[in-house]
Amino acid sequence: MKCPYCSNKDMGKIGRKKYFCSNCFSEIVVSSNKFKVISLNEKGIAKVVKTCSISD
Numbered sequence: 100m101k102c103p104y105c106s107n108k109d110m111g112k113i114g115r116k117k118y119f120c121s122n123c124f125s126e127i128v129v130s131s132n133k134f135k136v137i138s139l140n141e142k143g144i145a146k147v148v149k150t151c152s153i154s155d
């Protein structure tokens with residue numbers, strides 16, 4: 100599993116369908132056939148920064 104946002108290959112699994120990238124500090128949530136990349140902004144509010152389909 101590679102980070103869909105920064106391509107870092109060293110991602111930590113934090114839940115059944117959740118991963119955390121320690122390189123770009125994003126949370127990646129896998130839902131059906133899509134990834135959602137969630138980032139915290141400077142106010143600590145989670146924001147979806149990228150959605151992409153799982154193809155490879």
Ligand SMILES: [Zn+2]
Pocket residue numbers: 102103104105106107120121122123124125
């Ligand atoms: Zn990343």
